Amino acid sequence: MSFIIQGFQKALHLIFSGNAEIFGIARLSLTVSLLATAAAVLAGVPLGSWIAVKRFPLKKLLIALVNTGMGLPPVVAGLVVMLFLARSGPLGFLNWLYTPTGMIIAQFIIAMPIITALSISAMQGVDPRFYQQVLTLGASDWQAIKVCLKEIRLTVLAAVIAGFGRLVAEVGAVMIVGGNIRHQTRMLTTATVMETNMGNFDMAIALGLILLTLSFAVNLALTLIQQKKVLPR
Amino acid sequence: MCLMKSLKLSPPLALAALFIFGCQGKPAPQHIVRLATTTSVQDTGLLDILTDAFQKDGKYTLQAIAVGSGQAMQLGKTGEADILWVHSPDDEAQFVAEGYGTDRTTFLYNDFVILGPAADPAKVKGTRKAADAFNKIAAAGALFVSRADNSGTHKKELKIWDAAKVKPGKEFYIEAGQGMAGTLSIAKEKSAYILADRSTYLSMKKNIGLEIVSEGDAALINRYSLILVSPARFPKVNAAGAKAFFDFVLSKPAKEMIEKYGVAKYGRQLFFFDYAVK
Numbered sequence: 001m002s003f004i005i006q007g008f009q010k011a012l013h014l015i016f017s018g019n020a021e022i023f024g025i026a027r028l029s030l031t032v033s034l035l036a037t038a039a040a041v042l043a044g045v046p047l048g049s050w051i052a053v054k055r056f057p058l059k060k061l062l063i064a065l066v067n068t069g070m071g072l073p074p075v076v077a078g079l080v081v082m083l084f085l086a087r088s089g090p091l092g093f094l095n096w097l098y099t100p101t102g103m104i105i106a107q108f109i110i111a112m113p114i115i116t117a118l119s120i121s122a123m124q125g126v127d128p129r130f131y132q133q134v135l136t137l138g139a140s141d142w143q144a145i146k147v148c149l150k151e152i153r154l155t156v157l158a159a160v161i162a163g164f165g166r167l168v169a170e171v172g173a174v175m176i177v178g179g180n181i182r183h184q185t186r187m188l189t190t191a192t193v194m195e196t197n198m199g200n201f202d203m204a205i206a207l208g209l210i211l212l213t214l215s216f217a218v219n220l221a222l223t224l225i226q227q228k229k230v231l232p233r
Numbered sequence: 234m235c236l237m238k239s240l241k242l243s244p245p246l247a248l249a250a251l252f253i254f255g256c257q258g259k260p261a262p263q264h265i266v267r268l269a270t271t272t273s274v275q276d277t278g279l280l281d282i283l284t285d286a287f288q289k290d291g292k293y294t295l296q297a298i299a300v301g302s303g304q305a306m307q308l309g310k311t312g313e314a315d316i317l318w319v320h321s322p323d324d325e326a327q328f329v330a331e332g333y334g335t336d337r338t339t340f341l342y343n344d345f346v347i348l349g350p351a352a353d354p355a356k357v358k359g360t361r362k363a364a365d366a367f368n369k370i371a372a373a374g375a376l377f378v379s380r381a382d383n384s385g386t387h388k389k390e391l392k393i394w395d396a397a398k399v400k401p402g403k404e405f406y407i408e409a410g411q412g413m414a415g416t417l418s419i420a421k422e423k424s425a426y427i428l429a430d431r432s433t434y435l436s437m438k439k440n441i442g443l444e445i446v447s448e449g450d451a452a453l454i455n456r457y458s459l460i461l462v463s464p465a466r467f468p469k470v471n472a473a474g475a476k477a478f479f480d481f482v483l484s485k486p487a488k489e490m491i492e493k494y495g496v497a498k499y500g501r502q503l504f505f506f507d508y509a510v511k
Binding site: 086087088092095097098179180181182184194196197198199201 | 262265267272275276278281284294296297298299311312313412413414415417433436437439440441467469
């Protein structure tokens with residue numbers, strides 16, 4: 001019990017004393033996860049919508065594959081990205097292993113199936129006649145998808161929240177791809193693992209609390225955006 | 234883009250993009266020295282102070298990856314790291330013999346200790362020889378927790394079991410597959426015996442109820458070496474940077490930092506430098 005209380009005290013102290021290292025770690029955590037989420041939204045929402053409205057062979061198989069991707073273990077994503085970015089790997093010339101860029105790529109791969117799958121099911125919830133109607137008014141496929149997306153933006157935002165939540169709490173992939181290097185790739189989650197390993201349980205709890213606080217702030221912002229779009233009833 | 238507009242996400246994300254790419258400042262690869270080392274060097278905090286001192290003149294950026302010795306050697310065998318700082322002597326010799334590395338230099342040591350519950354059910358306390366201590370633990374059917382992760386500590390433990398010429402029964406031998414601290418926590422919860430490096434034990438002493446039951450045997454010495462990864466074998470290795478870190482660690486200022494390290498925090502010196510600095 002005493003560790004939890006000490007953790008709370010330490011967290012407050014770290015936040016209010018303006019510890020530069022902790023701020024750097026928190027900023028890196030946020031930016032990596034936000035950028036990976038943004039990239040996954042930019043790619044996943046159009047892809048999911050397209051899969052939902054189009055008819056093509058093996059569509060159900062593809063959807064099943066995307067749904068499986070939602071359960072992709074982060075360590076597996078991290079391992080694959082690590083092997084690709086390694087000096088001896090096919091993309092070694094980029095020198096992205098153990099950099100924030102590498103971590104964003106790994107997290108993108110984790111978030112992409114989540115956002116895509118949730119976009120598919122959101123889009124499939126739109127009445128097909130509505131989509132057809134927009135098409136008959138002379139809209140192209142993408143224009144019609146855009147119109148439909150406006151209808152389901154609440155659900156799409158829920159997908160964004162789910163994706164971000166998964167990423168900001170994720171530790172396996174960023175540990176492997178980032179390497180938890182001090183001042184370079186240390187994130188709140190990897191620092192928490194390290195402090196736990198060092199037996200500094202109060203520090204680990206403090207980092208966990210900071211992560212939860214940041215995560216809450218981002219989710220509050222997203223939720224406020226989402227709820228503003230809710231029609232008054 | 235219309236989609237982004239409808240999500241009202243674009244301004245904060247653009248800001249975030251600016252943030253990360255603005256401050257990332259990816260240094261050119263020849264400035265980056267990649268060190269693969271063991272968790273014990275990181276977990277004691279020694280790595281941080283050495284990294285800061287090495288980077289002080291702004292010439293190099295050290296990417297220190299702290300993993301088990303097994304994985305550190307693997308990073309060397311694929312040319313992923315430029316220099317290794319490890320403690321697994323037999324594997325190191327083989328690593329160099331197979332041509333993956335050069336200039337293996339043993340420069341540092343501390344020691345392992347055998348820990349057990351205060352009640353000491355296997356009556357190990359006072360046993361000087363590590364192999365005898367292991368023998369007693371196996372004979373008494375007491376629980377033993379192993380790292381079981383191919384780390385230097387794990388390799389050392391296997392060597393002592395070999396010397397003891399016994400193997401504990403499966404039901405008494407817990408294979409944790411975790412780092413030192415995680416394994417220590419299991420040993421604490423299970424009131425088991427364990428082989429641990431002294432520095433991690435000292436840093437966790439306040440949280441674990443285990444006591445030293447055997448220490449001081451020559452077999453328990455823990456030797457650390459530096460190895461340069463062979464640039465002849467891996468052309469992408471930053472040989473100049475690796476040599477710079479190598480020379481830095483084997484210098485007088487680094488020696489003083491290492492010898493002073495831990496006295497203030499743990500009340501005793503954690504690492505002993507035994508390389509003759511020129």
